[in-house]
Amino acid sequence: MQTSFTLAQLADPDVSESDKILRACVHCGFCTATCPTYVLDGNELDSPRGRIYLIKDMLEHDRPATAEVVQHIDRCLSCLSCMTTCPSGVHYMHLVDHARGYIERTYHRSLADRFLRAVLAKLMPYPQRFRLALTAAIAGKPFVSLVAALGLKRLAAMLDLAPWGLPHRPLKPQTFGARGPRKGRVILLAGCVNDLLAPEINAATVRVLTRHGIEVVVAEGAGCCGSLVHHMGRERQALAQVRANIDAWLAVEGADAIVTNLSGCGTTVKDYGFMLRTDPVHAERAARVSSLARDVCEYLATLPLQAGAPASRLTVAYHAACSLQHGQRITRQPKELLAKLGFAVKDVPDGHLCCGSAGTYNILQPEIAKRLRERKVGTIERLRPDVIAAGNIGCITQIAAGTEFPVVHTVELIDWATGGPTPRRLSADRRDAVMRPSAPAE
């Protein structure tokens, strides 16, 4: 694609990067077929190619974002399915990230929109504040239908996703010693939302790692990875969170890896090197952190896992989180680990399509998110699985809100099959279906 940026515009490293990305696009349109929003409404402007044209036009003319551009960029899930499909290697993620920051700087959103985004940005990345908000949400949950009927769809979506029970407490900075001789040392990104909603995910991660001789450090001073606000275009806040994490993690000596069990966060941590590429202090340190980042399944695949009892022959519908399959290109390891440990793993048809979670998307775009969830739940339920596994708390929460089937994190099943407790969300009847394992495949 030809571009016409001026030399003055190209002096800005973000514009220069976007120029390279735009030039790589040959507008073939292959990406449209795998874009969830295009699949839903068939509107070219809600396809990757349409969005690329909108972004190009906005950046080249260096003009404030228009309502039309904002509408179509806001509808993008940043699922990155288009990047997997694109034969020309167009780095849509960096392009849309640039566009979101540009929109945040140049577009004046409605008061309601600004208020909601500010609330999300000031609450969600901070566990203590978000815990209070989730506690308050319990009182509003019985009125979800009423709130939706009043037209407050985003508030209804927030209440719908909030848990019924009291939120848990975040994991404190500490070191979990390896069981037996120490074979490695990793830093765990504990996450900001994870522990409040599902502390069993970090608990399972710590158990399975320490059981296999890996010491696990939750670093003092680390917090939200920055992706929640990064995807809202709030670059200053995101980069402050990124720098804080880099400083906290690089203060930990002797770590072999930074392990994430939240694939959305993992995708962002792996991009820290790019996000801070022009930062005079943190550029090299950010690249080092990105090179250490590993999804938990990616890391576990390098260990000789030992099956314990009970393992299971339960049928697992494996939902590939977009951030894991498209963002990090991790497709094999989670399924191979589960199969090796005795589970019968089924792929979900149309697995490349997003479930509608996408960070704060299911709150900011509740109608599209709901349609995507219904579509995803339908394809999963047709598999009649015993359990649904995913590698991201966002997907787990989103899918669980639309199905009676139990939804767990992949690492909970791996922990269970290697000697840990049965995942909490597995119902008693499904637990009773557990069979003794045959010997795991080597």
Ligand code: SF4
């Ligand atoms: S598939 Fe790639 S090259 Fe083709 S239109 Fe989409 S982004 Fe452009």
Ligand code: SF4
């Ligand atoms: S990131 Fe996902 S929603 Fe956005 S344009 Fe690409 S495929 Fe479509």
